[in-house]
Amino acid sequence: MEVKSGRVKVYLLPLPSLIFILVFLLLSLLYVIFYTPNFLQTFIETIAKEDFFYVFLRTIRVGLIVVFGATLLAYPLTYYVNSSSSSVKTFFKIIVFLPLMVNPIVRSYGWIIILGREGLINTLLSYLNLTVEPLRLLYTEFAMELGLLELFFPFMFIPLLSSMENLSNEVIMAAKSLGASGLRVFFNIIFPLTLKGYLTGLTVILAGCASAYVTPTLLGGFRNRTLSMLLYEYIEIRFDWGAATATALVILFTVIAVNLFFTKLGDYLVKR
């Protein structure tokens, strides 16, 4: 009897925490949808605007470019770090881990100093007499992509490195001794065997780029708006909560779709 009554109580323990999430996360989501008058019509009107479509396209494009950059850096780097001594490994783990602890505003501000009109790059270029006028680097899509690449790189590096650590060196040696070229080893062995970690990183980056706010705002400028900036604009400048709800839902759907798609793809490919 004693044990049984204890068991019932233990079953109930998670309830308060579940209710907390249920009320503030799910109930507020439902509330916001039903609070909007003519929700479906507002939603369709908002996303059908030409402006909205371009912002959506830019958001996706920026995400893909950042993923491309992260792939280009993370694959060689994790391969190299994995085959290095443990002190090199620790060094890179610290370097990658450190930025995660620093406020994104500080990091974007750092990029402003690097890319600004009187910033590091422009000073260097004019010192070398390569340019007459300072280049416009800040408040461009490129600046935004650099900032986001720096922001999200750790989330590609960490899962990819742990995949590399699970990859046994003998398999690569075997392939090489049988005459496979470097590229062949990469595409036939390394890539398939680290796919799970890669897809984890890719998912975090795509979802992160679709919803980041501070970095795109400070580096991309008003002309290069992404979905999150549009959401902020609808709330704080245009006071259009119907359109804001539609934008928020598009961000949410994009993030969930990316997560589901790549998780399923990963399961499917790894099983095969």
Place this chain on the structure above:
Amino acid sequence: MKALFFLVASVTVCLLLGPIIMPLSISFSSVETISFPPKGFTLRWFYNIFEYETFVNGFVSSSIIALTASFLSIILSLPPSYTLYRYKGFKIKGFIENFFMLPMLIPEIVLSYLLLIFVYHTLKITSLFSLIIGHTLIVLPYAMRVIYASISNLGVDIEDAAVSLGQSRVAAFFDIILPNIKQGFVGGFLTCFMVSFNAVSISLFLSFGESIPLPVAMLNYLQIRYDPTIAAISTLLVAFSAILSISVERIVGLVSWVR
């Protein structure tokens, strides 16, 4: 091949460290705009921070919010972690684990908007409490992960031993379980504090009136002035982050909380 790796490694190091080092370099510069290289030497920007009350108050608000949210999220993640630890064959185990990760799946900016409409405008909860609710939701998955990991490392037998020797379940929990997960407690708390302190969009959407967190004060300042005061704050914040992350490293070990 070696050269390629060296190139990639140096590009990555510059990419990751450049934006953190840059603010430090110009925070002592006497030039009034954001320009590189720094010229002269002045402590003016550091004085500026403490003269501008919004920053000092912002630091206090941010700390209060982060402390409360970390405390609440640990309190909220203890009971479910205990349940999952006691009953390995719990039928809805996977469901509960996933449910607590939900706040991570919903983007911070979307969550901020939902709470703005529902909690602040509809339930009329004050700005400070809305901020605390928002920050608690954001750090909850981190707390859950650390607390659950440290509690599931304990064997069930040590608690059973105490109970079979006549202690009540509740007393056994406080005397046996809690002291044994002290490390997870401290590590989880610091991790949550850090994540909350650095969360920007939730603070931006939910701060009205008195309680303006530091990141929002910084964003507002950047919109009106363009001098290195923000560089000086950044320098202090980087030092603050470094101290906290060394503590996290010492207590929970490197990168254990990022997947």
